[in-house]
Amino acid sequence: MSLRSRVIDLYKNLYHMGKEYPGGSKWFHDRLKLAFSKNKEVQDSKQVEQLIARGEFVVKEIEALYSLRKYRAMKQRYYDKDEEVSIATQKFEDSVKKL
Amino acid sequence: MFGRQVGRVVFRTASVVVQRRSVSASVPQMVKLVAPSVNFIQTRGSKIEVFGPFDPPKQLTFKQVEDRVLKAVRSWDRFPADKESLLKLDADLSKDFGFDSLDQVEIVMALEDEFGFEIPLQDSDKFKTIRDAFKYICEREDVYE
Numbered sequence: 001m002s003l004r005s006r007v008i009d010l011y012k013n014l015y016h017m018g019k020e021y022p023g024g025s026k027w028f029h030d031r032l033k034l035a036f037s038k039n040k041e042v043q044d045s046k047q048v049e050q051l052i053a054r055g056e057f058v059v060k061e062i063e064a065l066y067s068l069r070k071y072r073a074m075k076q077r078y079y080d081k082d083e084e085v086s087i088a089t090q091k092f093e094d095s096v097k098k099l
Numbered sequence: 100m101f102g103r104q105v106g107r108v109v110f111r112t113a114s115v116v117v118q119r120r121s122v123s124a125s126v127p128q129m130v131k132l133v134a135p136s137v138n139f140i141q142t143r144g145s146k147i148e149v150f151g152p153f154d155p156p157k158q159l160t161f162k163q164v165e166d167r168v169l170k171a172v173r174s175w176d177r178f179p180a181d182k183e184s185l186l187k188l189d190a191d192l193s194k195d196f197g198f199d200s201l202d203q204v205e206i207v208m209a210l211e212d213e214f215g216f217e218i219p220l221q222d223s224d225k226f227k228t229i230r231d232a233f234k235y236i237c238e239r240e241d242v243y244e
Binding site: 005008009011012015016025026029030033036037 | 176177200201202204205208220
C-alpha cells in the first residue's frame with residue numbers, strides 16, 4: 001500500500017471516530033483538517049511514516065477515550081462514586097488535546 | 100357348494116362373518132379386513148413464504164440519485180453556505196468550491212454514508228465534478244432510467 005493511500009485511510013479513520021467526540025464533531029473535524037494541512041508539504045517517506053504512526057496512536061487514544069466513557073456510563077448506573085473515573089477521563093481528554 | 104360359500108364370505112361385512120361363524124363353527128376363518136391408509140400432504144420448506152418488516156430493494160431513478168447526491172454534499176458539515184447556489188451536478192469541486200483532496204475525501208465519505216456502500220480510493224480519485232460521482236453511483240447501483 002502506498003503512503004498516500006495509507007494517509008487517506010488514516011484520515012478516514014480519524015474522521016469517522018471524531019463524529020461523536022465529546023467536544024463536538026465540528027471542532028474535532030476542524031482540528032483534524034488543520035493537523036493534516038500543516039503536514040501536507042512533507043516529502044520524506046521516513047517522516048511520513050512517523051506521522052502515520054502518530055496518527056495511529058491518536059486513533060488508539062480516542063478508542064480508549066470512548067471505552068472509558070462507556071465504562072463510566074455503565075458504572076454510574078450501578079454506583080454513585082465516580083471521582084476517580086472522572087479524573088482519569090479528564091486526564092485522557094487533556095492528553096488527546098495536547099496532541 | 101362349499102367353495103361358493105367361501106367366495107361369498109369374502110365380499111361380506113364383518114357382522115355377517117360373525118353371524119356365519121356363530122351358526123357353523125366348522126367354517127374356517129379366512130377373511131381379513133385391510134385398514135384404510137391415510138394420505139398426508141406435507142408442504143416443502145422452500146414453499147414457505149418469507150415475511151417480515153423489511154422492504155425489498157427498490158430500483159433507483161436518475162432523479163432520486165441526483166437529489167440524494169446533492170443532499171449529501173449540501174449536508175456535509177464544512178460545506179460553504181454562501182456557495183449553495185453553485186451546487187449543481189456539473190459543479191467542479193476544486194474550481195467552483197475550492198476543495199482540496201482532503202475535503203474531497205470527506206465528501207466521498209458523506210456519499211458513502213448516504214448510499215450505504217464503500218467507494219474505493221482509486222475510484223474516488225477520479226471524481227472531478229459532482230457528475231462524476233453521480234455517474235459512478237448510477238453505474239454501481241444499476242440505475243438506467
